[in-house]
């Protein structure tokens with residue numbers, strides 16, 4: 487406990503400006519001073535003044551290698567010159583015409599060129615809005631009401647998307663079942679009650695903290711169609727992060743609808759639904775009222791956002807930023823796992839360009855490091871492991887590394903090999919400090 491106090495004391499000593507802002511923030515933001523639950527930390531996360539490439543700086547002049555990367559939206563890194571140029575130029579020409587404009591068409595065409603399933607595209611303001619729209623479209627097309635989702639899959643905080651049991655939620659038409667179990671899924675779909683099967687691309691919790699079996703994913707489309715259900719794949723995180731064709735191109739699946747967000751906006755807020763034209767025809771004003779989906783939204787594809795989206799999608803098309811992010815992630819996993827093994831710590835880094843940190847029993851050694859060393863969801867999501875990772879998060883911040891919860895290292899094309907070397911050093915030092923203070927034990 488004494489050691490814990492020392493870390494927090496030292497963190498506060500080196501972050502006085504952030505502490506002052508945190509003290510102001512708790513008086514306005516009920517969530518312990520934070521504006522998103524992932525920005526809550528004991529004692530507080532740093533307050534950032536600016537960012538560039540793979541780095542960001544706080545009000546006290548501390549520099550961080552950033553692995554939060556705008557909650558995964560910044561596969562290009564911070565302030566990529568092409569995005570800055572596009573946005574600055576557009577800013578001077580007008581932010582919002584309240585009219586149609588060429589950039590939105592170009593943006594949708596770019597998305598179409600990367601996603602073969604995208605016969606039509608519709609823009610909205612964020613990822614969860616896209617999921618809401620996908621559900622509406624599915625209901626309208628099938629004439630059914632119910633939505634089928636999988637445990638642990640995250641899709642946003644709206645009623646039909648949020649975790650089961652969240653306060654204030656009315657979602658009578660949503661059923662959540664375990665995943666990676668085809669028999670269980672078929673049993674449910676066979677009731678022929680479901681309009682939409684919604685699935686998180688890449689696995690649950692940001693591109694596979696809880697992995698999804700590839701054979702299971704490949705069966706989803708046929709199984710859903712067999713029972714008249716629309717399959718919507720949520721690629722809000724994975725869309726254009728994993729590959730120019732999205733995660734679906736890597737596993738070889740074709741959903742009826744794909745929802746997009748994050749990277750698609752080049753760092754500005756966006757949501758989009760892409761998919762089959764017969765389903766999206768419900769947005770056509772000539773469709774009879776009883777089969778028409780209404781869609782408004784002040785910020786949909788506004789010129790400023792579209793300018794960033796176009797610039798970003800042009801860069802995604804060639805696959806270069808994704809390739810660099812993959813290389814850096816591979817290197818981070820390789821070196822990080824070596825550091826864990828050298829210290830006999832039961833833990834592994836795994837997955838793809840969002841590197842997850844598993845802490846817990848090693849049930850088996852996977853053939854490659856895209857998978858965690860257990861198939862037990864309870865072990866992956868164990869609260870005790872989350873508490874340890876939160877502690878690691880403070881240790882890493884103190885050493886100039888910003889992660890999400892100490893659990894995720896979100897890579898970008900802007901991270902360099904030197905960034906990763908520096909990160910591994912800080913990771914090793916943090917593990918040693920935690921062993922010394924008794925907050926982490928060897929196997």
Ligand SMILES: Cc1ncc(COP(=O)(O)O)c(C=O)c1O
Nearest residue numbers: 612613614640641642722723747
């Ligand atoms: C898989 C997934 N879907 C949807 C969302 C919601 O996106 P937004 O926060 O843009 O509404 C998120 C957000 O993290 C997500 O991870």
